[in-house]
Amino acid sequence: AQKVTQAQTEISVVEKEDVTLDCVYETRDTTYYLFWYKQPPSGELVFLIRRNSFDEQNEISGRYSWNFQKSTSSFNFTITASQVVDSAVYFCALSEARNQGGKLIFGQGTELSVKP
Amino acid sequence: EPEVTQTPSHQVTQMGQEVILRCVPISNHLYFYWYRQILGQKVEFLVSFYNNEISEKSEIFDDQFSVERPDGSNFTLKIRSTKLEDSAMYFCASSVGGGWDAFFGQGTRLTVV
Numbered sequence: 001a002q003k004v005t006q007a008q009t010e011i012s013v014v015e016k017e018d019v020t021l022d023c024v025y026e027t028r029d030t031t032y033y034l035f036w037y038k039q040p041p042s043g044e045l046v047f048l049i050r051r052n053s054f055d056e057q058n059e060i061s062g063r064y065s066w067n068f069q070k071s072t073s074s075f076n077f078t079i080t081a082s083q084v085v086d087s088a089v090y091f092c093a094l095s096e097a098r099n100q101g102g103k104l105i106f107g108q109g110t111e112l113s114v115k116p
Numbered sequence: 117e118p119e120v121t122q123t124p125s126h127q128v129t130q131m132g133q134e135v136i137l138r139c140v141p142i143s144n145h146l147y148f149y150w151y152r153q154i155l156g157q158k159v160e161f162l163v164s165f166y167n168n169e170i171s172e173k174s175e176i177f178d179d180q181f182s183v184e185r186p187d188g189s190n191f192t193l194k195i196r197s198t199k200l201e202d203s204a205m206y207f208c209a210s211s212v213g214g215g216w217d218a219f220f221g222q223g224t225r226l227t228v229v
Contacts (some may be wrong), residue, residue: 009125028167033214033215035217035218037146037220039171042222043205043222043223043225043228044220044221044222044223045159045207045209045220045223046220047217047218047219047220050216050217052215091159093159095214095215097215099172099214099215100171101147101164101166101171101172101213102147102149102159102164102171102211102213102214102216102218103149103172103174104149104151104159104161104162104214104218105161106161107158108157108158109158109159114171
């Protein structure tokens with residue numbers, strides 16, 4: 001069964017703190033893709049990153065970094081030195097390669113609130 | 117930067133009425149999707165569309181729903197007879213290929229009264 005779990009429903013931090021958003025996935029496929037999306041208060045879904053299951057290298061993009069660990073089926077997202085503009089709901093998602101249509105299975109989302 | 121555009125941004129309709137939600141995917145993308153998000157909940161897959169046919173659909177996508185690519189640029193979602201529980205944000209998305217980066221439109225908020 002394919003499933004994405006984001007156990008943290010809400011996180012609140014003070015500006016400049018580092019914060020990690022957890023994502024755990026379940027899949028029987030050996031080839032799959034993992035995604036993170038940001039949904040700011042305005043409501044749109046903003047693509048942040050895509051990783052495939054064969055690439056376990058961690059990725060860093062500015063203040064954002066992602067830690068992919070197949071051994072624990074996790075794809076965690078860290079924001080360093082958080083800012084108020086990072087306040088949003090963040091969704092982790094999974095797509096299985098056998099599903100050639102590219103369907104995304106989303107987690108429940110983590111609402112991040114960054115206070116000044 | 118290319119983007120997925122959706123119209124209208126907000127639609128209010130009476131229960132039992134038909135609605136058509138419109139999307140213009142990114143021009144070189146081949147895969148198109150509809151998702152919905154009931155207020156405060158997670159994003160749910162409805163349907164994927166490739167090569168002018170449905171690739172996959174979820175249990176939510178019953179006979180009341182249909183999709184169409186009428187003219188090579190637009191991608192539409194039709195709900196034939198809306199119910200109160202159809203009230204949600206509907207997102208269109210597109211990607212170059214299945215499993216590739218999927219880019220979402222800004223959404224259409226559908227309110228059924």
